[in-house]
Amino acid sequence: MIQRIRGTRDFTPAEMHKRREMETFLRNISLHFGFSEVLTPVMEHAELFVAKSGPGVLEEMYSFEDRGGRKLALRPELTAPIIRFYVNELLDRPLPLKLFSISNCFRYEEPQLGRYREFYHYDVEIIGSSEPAADAELLLLSDYVCKSLHLSSYKYRIGHVGIIRDALHAAGVPKEREAEFLHLIDKKRLEDAETLLEGMTSSTKAEEIMLLCRTRGDISVLSSLGKTAEHLTRVLELASGAGFGNFEVDLGVVRGLDYYTGLVFEIDFPELGAEKQICGGGSYRLSHLFGGPDTPATGFAFGFDRLLIAAEKSGWKPAGIRTDAFVIAVEPVREEEAAALAMNLRRSGLSVDYDLMGRNLSRALKYCASAGVRFALIIGERERKEGVVLLRDMETGMEEKVPVARLSERIME
Ligand code: HAM
16 A cells, blocks of 8 residues: 655545635635735745755755756745745835745654644745834734634744844854854753854853843843844834733744844744744845845744644634535436536535435435435425425424425525
8 A cells, every 4th residue: 555655644524624714714814914825836946945044944855856957845934935936026016015825835854743744834924124013013913813713822932033143243253153053042052052152252242142042031121132122122012012912032032044133933832742833933034145135024934733733722613514405316306306406506505415326215314414414305206296395404304395496595594
């Protein structure tokens, strides 16, 4: 038997129903916040991700050569593709561009619950604004998603990688060593990060930087940092003014992707254990690296699959699906008549199915009961002569004759 690839999933009809409902929910919220949907290809030139994704993502990237010898990759994320799209085709649009996409991404990671090799991102980007208001908008949108799903426990950790970068710069740490330092901070290897600083700056400066990376607390921890923390303070004030509040400032949050320049944030849903991070994002500059203008951007991505697990753990359920009616033609009434009736009812907006298996009446009714059909519509010779259909309520077992012309109205009642 040929098995599916490790870390990938097949989705059953019930799972797809759930996933589509979650997608619709996210799509509607995004539209309400003024974002428009885009879709980019699943494959890109590998170099798109090489410039600024950082070693974490690159080591996990599915990359290969196509028959023409081009080095391609399955996208590990959606930010770089969306900015590439912007640079290729959307430069003439008025800014800010508020875009979102719900698509699959690929990373060669060790699979476990909440971590897959093919997974989905709900990604949101605001291109063209470096104003605190743009960052605040992201906090408000992501928080609105969590609140609307009634996530039982979630918390934002919010930092500003620009503050750390500024401090490294002021301490004389060479630009090319910044990323190395930030990766150690991202991996919570603070001692190694401190060791790295030795020899690159004075011990006093190193201590100051490490203290900065350990800064945690409410918004007041930013007050002693002066000008460097002005942007982050303003973002938090703006968002808080519109009802955002479930956060901790943590300047040790620097994110694993190399492109971030300012705000960085992560949302944790602790119940998910090791894979508790359900969302990550921040502000960055990528456009100039892809041949476009140096345009600021800011965005986030929810791990769609993790968000779904978190929502279900918090009691979220998709609305039930069922077939409104199932038409059963009893000999000598022919299948064509069942098909024609089903088509008529479908045109009136009902979800209707009919027997494709040549079942007799009792088997067809058994099928209706097991498939969760609401009404069985039985047409035998007598019903046909009378111009009626025998409508059987599959929940109560009650039957009534309904004239064909009144059928859809009666079902809707
Ligand atoms: P990221 O943190 O790498 O950020 O991914 C975003 C979210 O995707 C994570 O917080 C996590 O919930 C989910 N995720 C990551 N890897 C997996 C996996 N293997 N299986 C399941 N879920 C996973 C980004 O990718 C950035 N592009 C976010 C962003 C958008 N920044 C600015 N704009």
